Amino acid sequence: MRIVLFVILLLCGLKGKSQERWALSAGEIRHRLEGLQVFGSVLYIAAHPDDENTRLLTWLSKEKHLRTGYLSLTRGEGGQNLIGSEQGAMLGMIRTQELLAARRIDGAEQFFTRAVDFGYSKNPEETLRMWNKDSVLADMVWVIRNFKPDVIICRFPTSGEGGHGHHTASAILAEQAWSAAADPKRFPQQLRYTEPWQAKRLFWNTFQFGNVNTTSAEQLKINIGAYYPLLGESTGEIAARSRSMHKSQGFGTAAQRGEMIEFFKQLKGETVQGDLFEGLDMNWSRVGAPVDFRSKVAELINTFDDKAPEKSIAAIAELYQWLGALPLKDAEVRYWVAVRQKEIRALLLACAGWYAECLADAYSLTPGQEFTVRLQCIQRRDAGLRLIKLRFHDTDSLVAQHLETNKLYTFTHRMRVPAASALTNPFWLNKPVHQNMYQVPMQALVGKAENDPVWETVAEVELGGIRLNVPVQVMYKEVDPVKGERNRGVEILPAVSLSFSTPLVLLTGKKASIGLKLSAQQANQRGQVILSGPPGLEVNPRIIPLFLEAKGSTVEVTSELFSGVTKLTGQLRASVVIGNDTLKKSIHRASYDHIPEQLYMTDAAVNVRQFDCFGAGGKIGFINGSGEDTPVNLRQLGFEVEELKPEQLSSEVLAGFRAVITGIRAFNSDENLYKQVPVLLDYVKQGGNLLVQYNTNSRIGPLNGSIGPYPFTISRGRVTDETAKVRILAPQHPALLQPNKISEADFNGWVQERGLYFATDTDTAYTKLLSMNDPGEAALDGSLLVTAYGKGNFVYTGLSFFRQLPAGVPGAYRLFVNLLNLPSGK
Secondary structure: OHHHHHHHHHHHHHOOOOOOOOOOOHHHHHHHHHHOOOOOEEEEEEOOOOOOOHHHHHHHHHHOOOEEEEEEOOOOOOOOOOOOOOOHHHHHHHHHHHHHHHHHHHOOEEEEOOEOOOOOOOOHHHHHHHHOHHHHHHHHHHHHHHHOOOEEEEOOOOOOOOOOHHHHHHHHHHHHHHHHOOOOOOOHHHHHOOOOOOOOEEEEEEOEEOOEEOOOOOOEEEEOOOEEOOOOEEHHHHHHHHHOOOHHHOOOOOOOOOOOEEEEEEEEEOOOOOOOOOOOOOOHHHHOOOHHHHHHHHHHHHHOOOOOHHHHHHHHHHHHHHHHOOOOOOHHHHHHHHHHHHHHHHHHHHHOOEEEEEEEOOOEEOOOOEEEEEEEEEEOOOOOOEEEEEEOOOOEEEEEEEOOEOOOEEEEEEEEOOOOOOOOOOHHHOOOOEOOEOOOOOHHHOOOOOOOOOOEEEEEEEEOOEEEEEEEEEEEEEEEOOOEEEEEEOEEOOOEEEEEOOOEEEOOOOEEEEEEEEEEOOOOEEEEEEEEOOOOEEEEOOEEEEEEOOOOOEEEEEEEEEEOOOOEEEEEEEEEEEOOEEEOEEEEEEOOOOOOOEEEEEEOEEEEEEOOOOOOOOEEEEEOOOOOOHHHHHHHHOOEEEEEOHHHOOHHHHOOOOEEEEOOOHHHHOOHHHHOHHHHHHHHHOOOEEEEEOOOOOOOOOOOOOOOOOOOEEOOOOEOOOOOOEEEOOOOOHHHOOOOOOOHHHHOOOOOOOEOOOEEOOOOOOEEOEEEOOOOOOOEOOOEEEEEEOOEEEEEEOEOHHHHOOOOOHHHHHHHHHHHOOOOOO
């Protein structure tokens, strides 16, 4: 039983939403055949998506033919988003898929722990305390025990040069995991499914990032700048395409060609002189093959016919059969047999020119719904492939047919979604986060990058005298007139979904209205909508009749909210009762061209806040940056917000606004905004208020000019502790007095952080309003600068209003409104 469980876990770890590639060029087939000679693996470890060295992963996978993995401790949900407004869990889903897209290019595999990226951390002590160190370590040990790397490589050191507490923590934990994975006394509950594993060596892949250079002459140096004639690309070209998948982080990268030197410092294991894998047994002898067996594999490669790959099927099938006959008592042999047979299966099908797709007649399905799937398959070479049976979700269909060469075969089947089917949702988001760790229901899910497909049809085929089970994911195909063919996985959705018109309601006058959209994923839905709120909130109407006749139909209802109290914090929840079923899910989607469409379900709820905030109203201009919900939040408060593009800015246009705001990273996001700085400053001089939210000034996001009327520098200074004490430096300044009197109490309840990219080296013309610091650090006074300029006012702030406003933090709203109401001589 333990052997069976191990193989299942290993194969599940390899499987994801991506359809297995069967269509390979002759060069790709030959390249993969060469890889059959190598039995070795390497695991790269860091903290976030985009921390990985894609050049090194490419070289390890393509040049060394090693099974290569990247273990990212988090999914990056605490980072920034340069392509949209998604934050938190949705951003984590986007960045997960960006990693998977990168791995499809560089050839490595992707793993995660359950740790949540809670935002920037200045030291590993805070990180390990916030994460629950033992839980993250257990996940890393689990991945190591199952992936069984010969060598582990860290991106960052334990000494802090990585510049982020998460980075340093990843290195500390990697060193501990290297030893713990081999110790049967550590995390013994895992040994029901796997075995201890001792990696042979641990390295740190040293680096030079900006002014930080951790490389040195005595370190191991390897030139990874290889060119792959069979693939038509070099390491730097493949790695650039891989790296450029991190689009949400703005990491598009130019291709590099020629020599590329990587540096390594050895941390654990037998010392090496010139090679990471020096002296390791990484050939067929690892699974007990006799010496002459290697020559058989070499002969297979040498005799491969690029124009007739089907001629090699018999020899490749012989390898598959030989592996299948091996005794599986040894864990290492079991591991490599499972890995190699999966690779050989793909090669056999590629040599046959096999292709298969299984398409559903709808992408959204509901529990109990009937639907039709159509499976088409073809062998495009004369390979003698025989289709034995098709195993659908609910039945087997015997076919027993030899496929004619280059003839497309079509099979249809009617299926029903089981009534008890779980709704489609990322497995790590089905339960609330606990202590900055995702809660997953079973050990087998730990480490996995994404859900398994909702359904697969299994085609049992006979090829080269052996039988293969070929999983074919059930997909939905659509053709876009511009983008062409687009495939997406099928989804199981509730019969009715609910979506509030806004994620936050601000009761500015003790009353507000809220819209609720109801969408049918199944026809003839009749029932009641029920709204419930916190004590002190009256909802009218609270119960609303519902009838949705057709699938895809929607209806919008509106309720009025009244507050009988002076302050209120809570949630308004919605559900639909249809017969004995209560439905309460909202569907959130993220759609970008470089990744599959993402779906995330939550309970239908909207945050409700009531607090004193004076001075809201009037017309505000907002220049978008890298994505935030500030315009939505200000409209909720009562402002009229017009979103502007840099090319629209002129003295005449700006004159109509009481204040203008630039979004986060606005100057980093659009170089054209620099050209409009004189126009913006003239607007201030004529009596306007300009509020500039944080920008970066770094190698990745440089500032290309001055953005204020007087000099200041944007630093990397930040305060990550959202509870850090805030000291008011200029209590009589109008920004802290009117129309809302600001006190230290207004900084209670902030989320994730105080702020980032504070100003420094400021001209004396600026007034510094606040001072704050993380525990044990020097005070920073550049979070909020204000200066009068002409008749108006210029503000630069690194305070994270973009996080606080969507979270409904009262003090953040009150302070933000004050900054928009600074007195002017207009």
